[in-house]
Amino acid sequence: MKRRGFLAAAGAAFVAGCNKVAESDAGARLLSAAEKWHMGAHRLLTNREALAPEYPRNAVSPFFRGNGSVDPQNGDYPRHVEEGFANWQLTVGGLVRNPLALTLDNIRRLPQRSQVTRHDCVEGWSAIGEWTGPQLSLLLDEAQLRPEAQFIVFRCADNLNGQDYYESVDLIDAYHPQTIVAHSLNGEPLPVRNGAPLRMRIERQLGYKHAKYLTGIEAVASLDDIAGGQGGYWEDRAGYQWYAGI
Amino acid sequence: MKRHVVSTRIWHWLNLLCVVVLFMSGLTISNAHRLLYWGDWGFDRSQAWLEVPRFPDWMTIPGYYSLAVARDWHILMAWPFALGLLFMWIAMPLNRHFKRDLTTTRKEWHPKAIWRDIVEHAKLNFDHGEGKYNFLQKLAYGLVLGVFLPMMVFTGTAISPGMEPTFGWLVDLLGGRQSARSLHFIFAFAILGFFIVHVALVLLSGPIGQMRAMITGGSTHEA
Numbered sequence: 001m002k003r004r005g006f007l008a009a010a011g012a013a014f015v016a017g018c019n020k021v022a023e024s025d026a027g028a029r030l031l032s033a034a035e036k037w038h039m040g041a042h043r044l045l046t047n048r049e050a051l052a053p054e055y056p057r058n059a060v061s062p063f064f065r066g067n068g069s070v071d072p073q074n075g076d077y078p079r080h081v082e083e084g085f086a087n088w089q090l091t092v093g094g095l096v097r098n099p100l101a102l103t104l105d106n107i108r109r110l111p112q113r114s115q116v117t118r119h120d121c122v123e124g125w126s127a128i129g130e131w132t133g134p135q136l137s138l139l140l141d142e143a144q145l146r147p148e149a150q151f152i153v154f155r156c157a158d159n160l161n162g163q164d165y166y167e168s169v170d171l172i173d174a175y176h177p178q179t180i181v182a183h184s185l186n187g188e189p190l191p192v193r194n195g196a197p198l199r200m201r202i203e204r205q206l207g208y209k210h211a212k213y214l215t216g217i218e219a220v221a222s223l224d225d226i227a228g229g230q231g232g233y234w235e236d237r238a239g240y241q242w243y244a245g246i
Numbered sequence: 247m248k249r250h251v252v253s254t255r256i257w258h259w260l261n262l263l264c265v266v267v268l269f270m271s272g273l274t275i276s277n278a279h280r281l282l283y284w285g286d287w288g289f290d291r292s293q294a295w296l297e298v299p300r301f302p303d304w305m306t307i308p309g310y311y312s313l314a315v316a317r318d319w320h321i322l323m324a325w326p327f328a329l330g331l332l333f334m335w336i337a338m339p340l341n342r343h344f345k346r347d348l349t350t351t352r353k354e355w356h357p358k359a360i361w362r363d364i365v366e367h368a369k370l371n372f373d374h375g376e377g378k379y380n381f382l383q384k385l386a387y388g389l390v391l392g393v394f395l396p397m398m399v400f401t402g403t404a405i406s407p408g409m410e411p412t413f414g415w416l417v418d419l420l421g422g423r424q425s426a427r428s429l430h431f432i433f434a435f436a437i438l439g440f441f442i443v444h445v446a447l448v449l450l451s452g453p454i455g456q457m458r459a460m461i462t463g464g465s466t467h468e469a
Contacts, residue, residue, distance in 0.1 A: 007305075008304045008305075011270070011304045011305050012304050012309070014266070014270070015270070015304075015306070015307055015308065015309035016309070018267065018307050018308065018309075018319065019308055019309060022308065022315065022318070022319075030322060031318040031319070031322050032318070034318070034321050034322035034324075034325065035318075035321060037325060038321055038406075038408070039408075042406075042408040042409060045409070045412050046408065046409070046411050046412040047411070047412075050411035050412060051411055052407065052410060052411055053410060053411075053414050053417070055286070059286070061287050061289070065289045065290070118286055118287060118423065120407050120423065121279070121289075122278070122313065122317075123278040123279040123313070124275070124276075124278060124279035124281075124427060125279050125281070125283075125287075125288060125289035125290075126283075126286065126287040126288060126289065126423055126424055127287050127289050128286060128287050203407075204407055204408050204410070204411060205407060205408065206407060234314075238312070238313075238314045239312070239314040239315065239318070240313075240314045240317075241314070241317060241318070241321070243408075244407075245406065245407055245408020245409075246317070246321050246406050246408060
């Protein structure tokens with residue numbers, strides 16, 4: 001018991017030291033710089049078009065777990081569920097020359113990409129599913145990005161703990177061939193727990209980047225003035241890394 | 247007895263700091279999802295081969311549950327850890343540390359010789375045999391430097407979704423992402439096991455001399 005007490009005290013002292021470092025300006029800068037070093041290394045080692053692994057159709061998990069919002073009750077969402085999403089609209093706007101407003105039908109009639117990929121949650125679990133939808137690059141090309149656009153922001157219908165969910169990626173991930181606006185999982189319309197009727201797939205990053213209940217796609221020059229300024233719901237709320245390829 | 251060269255000593259203490267921070271922040275990351283799986287995927291108990299306990303706050307960084315802060319520490323310390331290990335891998339053959347001190351001989355692998363070594367250790371006689379280290383010590387240090395520590399880098403790289411498009415072969419080699427995650431956990435605890443034995447033996451074999459050897463390099467004419 002005494003030894004355990006000593007260990008606990010030593011552990012606590014070490015942790016207190018770490019927290020002091022993390023709370024100092026230099027420490028905080030160092031910790032956020034490490035995220036950028038990883039992103040730089042990934043971008044250096046990995047071709048911008050390189051694909052996340054795709055699996056055969058029979059590799060899909062028997063059930064696809066939902067996380068975060070799994071049944072939003074805020075705003076018009078419950079009404080959209082009742083209507084079978086017949087009046088759902090996806091807007092593409094911000095720094096574009098040709099803003100779009102698309103129905104689910106419009107989206108299903110575009111050229112489609114199907115991909116069986118693995119979804120990795122930041123918590124550690126993984127599930128495999130087949131996702132279908134148009135590439136985001138198609139929508140962005142149609143909307144014609146202005147040269148000032150640096151990031152693509154995804155607006156969502158779900159409100160979690162009082163804040164609207166949103167996410168963002170840079171143009172490299174936005175134009176990646178596997179970045180699709182998915183309307184189907186395993187050949188069926190998306191279930192509510194997985195983001196019905198539309199969700200993003202950002203296959204080279206962790207699950208929290210794959211925004212669900214998608215209502216808007218917005219091209220911006222900077223993320224600073226959007227919500228908490230960190231580029232996403234979990235980034236603002238809990239300090240998660242904006243680059244979630246780590 | 248040859249002294250520890252300065253690069254070995256600096257690496258030893260830097261690596262200790264890295265491993266401690268990585269391990270303690272890793273425990274927080276483990277608390278985020280306490281199930282381990284084999285293969286590519288897994289998300290609930292029915293697929294898990296192990297449910298690990300929840301690690302109490304006093305042994306985790308940051309000392310309370312924050313997956314985001316734990317990941318900050320983990321991805322920061324991964325850099326000096328991996329680059330330091332790479333440096334040692336380059337330095338050890340060059341400064342002959344590996345050949346001189348850590349390479350085992352065929353004679354030492356003889357079961358009788360191994361048994362004798364175990365008996366001597368049990369009698370707390372650590373300074374037997376010819377070189378700087380005897381067989382079991384060479385084996386332990388060789389395993390840690392050659393397998394345990396590098397496997398942490400390889401399995402850690404394999405879990406990173408941004409690395410997978412380029413290092414997919416590594417993920418396949420390790421048996422899929424969830425297998426790589428399980429191995430990351432297993433090797434982390436193998437390193438903890440080494441750490442406990444290592445500290446215990448240092449304490450039993452004259453901690454002052456041993457600490458001096460790893461800080462200043464130690465005396466050249468040791469008995």
